[in-house]
Amino acid sequence: MTTTGEARSTARHGPWWWDRWRSAALDGSLALVSAVECAAEGVPFARDAGIPLAAGVVFGVVAGSVLLVRRKWPIAVVLVSIAITPAQMGFLMGIVGLYTLAAAELPRRIIVALAGMSMVGTMIVTFVRARQDIASGTWTLGDWFVPFASITTSLGLTAPPVLLGLYVGARRRLMESLRERADSLERELQLLAERAEERAEWARGEERTRIAREMHDVVAHRVSLMVVHAAALQAVARKDPDKAVKNAALVGDMGRQALTELREMLGVLRSGSGVLGDKGVRPGEMPAIPLAAVGAAAAAAADSAREDGPDLGELDELVGQSAAAGMTVALSVEGVARSYAREIEQTAYRVVQEALTNVHKHAAGAKTYVRLAHRVSEIAMQVENEPPPEPASASAVRLPSGGNGLVGMRERVLALGGVFVSGPTDAGGFRVSAVIPSP
Structure with a gap:
């Protein structure tokens, strides 16, 4: 100086x-x-x-x-x-x-x-x-x-x-x-x-949050379905062996799908700038990872997740998986379907996916309605479930909840300039609604 x-x-x-x-x-x-x-x-x-x-x-x-x-x-x-x-x-x-x-x-x-x-x-x-x-x-x-x-x-x-x-x-x-x-x-x-260091730290935090959200979306839904199928498998193992075999196959398929998606995401993190490579690192040692490299790897992982993530074309399969787990779910689509930006389709899919996961966790067995509306300059989605037939059923399945599902959905929708509303219904159920603008 x-x-x-x-x-x-x-x-x-x-x-x-x-x-x-x-x-x-x-x-x-x-x-x-x-x-x-x-x-x-x-x-x-x-x-x-x-x-x-x-x-x-x-x-x-x-x-x-x-x-x-x-x-x-x-x-x-x-x-x-x-x-x-x-x-x-x-x-x-x-x-x-x-x-x-x-x-x-x-x-x-x-x-x-x-x-x-x-x-x-x-x-x-x-x-x-x-x-x-x-x-x-x-x-x-x-x-x-x-x-x-x-x-x-x-x-x-x-x-x-x-x-x-x-x-x-x-x-x-x-x-x-x-x-x-x-x-x-x-x-x-x-x-x-x-200021650049602060912006870099903020960007790294944002990327870590985005990666955590992607991993939550990938894992929570499939693992929740696996737990539901495992509970059903335990209930019908002796009464209906054929149904037990079917449920066991579904659990295996969903587990493999979850592992595949996790492996892809972790592979991006491992290959990003070589920050997690094991070259020159002895067993039992933790390699020194520069913060800038971590941020680059997180950005690469997030980009990969945005490019390879799901879209609205897979919504029928998502609803079918929930129906196979024993949920009574009805899907209705209004308007003429058209192509949207990749971020919009992924966000809409994740909102529906997380809402169905919450139904599995907190209202197992409840009848659920999934509504998707294609409008002139926006896309709207709503997932509403009725009260569960047996209030104790949710606790019997014992699905853990981190309390971040609704927060993650809100952040996704607000990041795209949309509106997100969630809360209980007058009938005792729960409703999740989101509107995302699409010029």
């Missing part, structure tokens, strides 16, 4: 206003050199001004030491350098001060104004000094040299530090902007990664 903004302002390790000790040492060194320079230049200034040499040296040391606060108060440093320009002092302080001023986060008008004042002051001092030297005979050049020397000197001491400071300041602001942008992008990527 990059360090910008408030984090950088709190990451100070230097003394006073410096961010780092290295910056403090640099400014201290520059201030020391500037103080020595101004002290040396204070000697001729004291002679020309007619003041004690010690006063000129002390004045130079104090003036040159102002460079120590260039990062804190760059305007003050430039103003001091302009003030001592007539005394021909502080050339290093003027150059470093202008550079610091241009590189600082200050309005451009202030930078331009102070740089202009420094250039004008240097030009005037240079012009006066050159005229004095020519008048005293120190220089024998023409009059053209005075303006030339004053202009070039003022530009040479002002323009380079200002331009360099502007460049460094712009580069510093650009780097700061890039750091902030990188920091923002890093936070966004981290947030996106967290």
